[in-house]
Amino acid sequence: xxxxxxxxxxxxxxxxxxxxxxxxxxxxxxxxxxxxxxxxxxxxxxxxxxxxxxxxxxxxxxxxxxxxxxxxxxxxxxxxxxxxx
Numbered sequence: 009x010x011x012x013x014x015x016x017x018x019x020x021x022x023x024x025x026x027x028x029x030x031x032x033x034x035x036x037x038x039x040x041x042x043x044x045x046x047x048x049x050x051x052x053x054x055x056x057x058x059x060x061x062x063x064x065x066x067x068x069x070x071x072x073x074x075x076x077x078x079x080x081x082x083x084x085x086x087x088x089x090x091x092x093x
Contacts, residue, residue: 010086012044013051052089059086 019026030044053059062083069076 010052010082010089012046013089014085016046050090051092052086054090059083062086 015029016026018024019029033039033044034041062079066076066079066083069079
């Protein structure tokens with residue numbers, strides 16, 4: 009969901025129509041439409057599992073000596089969206 013929120017915001021600031029971009033993306037039958045819709049959902053992701061599991065994976069990676077840069081960026085972006093930005 010964070011990726012979809014980010015892509016939709018990029019469309020908004022560049023003047024692209026998110027629904028047209030989404031339609032082209034969904035032309036790929038491997039993409040499930042439910043993962044690209046923002047309607048009815050607040051920005052970002054929340055709940056009992058996603059934030060906790062993502063934080064645990066980032067921490068486990070750090071404990072093993074690996075900095076999960078991408079996952080940390082996803083977490084930071086999600087926090088930014090959830091704060092209403």
